[in-house]
Amino acid sequence: MNFKSIPTEFEYLSWPEVKNISKEIRSTIIWPFGAVEQHGPHLPLATDSIFVDEIICEVLKLIPSDKPIKKLPTQYFGFSPEHKGFDGTISLSSKLITLMIKEVGVQLADMGFKRLILINAHGGQISLLSTAARELRSIAPNLSVFPCFLWSGVDGLSDLLTKKEIDNGLHASLAETSLMMALKSELVGDERPSEGIQNQIPEGWSLEGNAPIAWLTEDLSESGVIGDSKGSTVELGKSLKSLLVDHWYKLILNLMQSDWPN
Numbered sequence: 500m501n502f503k504s505i506p507t508e509f510e511y512l513s514w515p516e517v518k519n520i521s522k523e524i525r526s527t528i529i530w531p532f533g534a535v536e537q538h539g540p541h542l543p544l545a546t547d548s549i550f551v552d553e554i555i556c557e558v559l560k561l562i563p564s565d566k567p568i569k570k571l572p573t574q575y576f577g578f579s580p581e582h583k584g585f586d587g588t589i590s591l592s593s594k595l596i597t598l599m600i601k602e603v604g605v606q607l608a609d610m611g612f613k614r615l616i617l618i619n620a621h622g623g624q625i626s627l628l629s630t631a632a633r634e635l636r637s638i639a640p641n642l643s644v645f646p647c648f649l650w651s652g653v654d655g656l657s658d659l660l661t662k663k664e665i666d667n668g669l670h671a672s673l674a675e676t677s678l679m680m681a682l683k684s685e686l687v688g689d690e691r692p693s694e695g696i697q698n699q700i701p702e703g704w705s706l707e708g709n710a711p712i713a714w715l716t717e718d719l720s721e722s723g724v725i726g727d728s729k730g731s732t733v734e735l736g737k738s739l740k741s742l743l744v745d746h747w748y749k750l751i752l753n754l755m756q757s758d759w760p761n
């Protein structure tokens with residue numbers, strides 16, 4: 500006899516399984532978003548995609564299997580126009596990504612799913628995913644949509660990372676290099692560039708933050724790194740990984756145990 504266990508991956512389910520799960524109360528789809536874009540000379544193009552995929556797979560292993568939550572295939576191609584000019588970057592238009600989120604989301608809502616969590620690891624598409632989530636919600640009001648950023652609101656990050664890294668480590672620097680060393684060390688090269696930190700920014704203005712500029716990587720960096728990747732370690736990467744897994748496990752479990760918002 501061969502007993503099939505019900506997989507966490509949406510695409511491994513059969514259609515009757517989807518039919519049953521989607522009708523459950525609190526039925527939830529989680530859709531990870533990354534990018535295929537330059538990450539300096541030492542990290543792979545899919546860095547953000549690998550991060551979100553690995554962290555969410557770990558989180559879902561911890562969520563009790565009777566909870567109706569399934570993961571869509573991680574969306575590798577993202578919106579990365581700021582990295583144009585570096586070979587390997589493949590960026591989709593904001594229009595196409597918005598349309599894709601709406602088309603997929605409406606079909607999930609039609610199947611009966613109640614919630615869609617967009618969990619994104621690429622800082623350059625945070626506002627795009629929020630906008631797409633709002634547009635989707637307006638055409639599928641019965642589907643609650645949560646546009647989340649993997650690194651946002653994670654308690655304890657400031658204990659592991661310096662203020663300099665938190666403020667200026669925008670891309671392929673200490674945190675990302677360390678996390679990749681912990682997840683897939685075989686994909687990490689030996690270079691450790693430090694670039695892109697601007698001294699001449701007038702007070703109150705910044706690359707990101709309250710009064711930001713729509714920066715392009717080539718304004719700031721030749722290597723593609725924005726921040727400082729020196730001092731990256733596997734140990735730091737492992738600590739970042741457990742912080743991220745713990746954070747998202749708690750948030751997602753809380754949602755699965757709650758009737759809010761439906």
Ligand SMILES: [Zn+2]
Pocket residue numbers: 538546547620621670671675
């Ligand atoms: Zn990244």
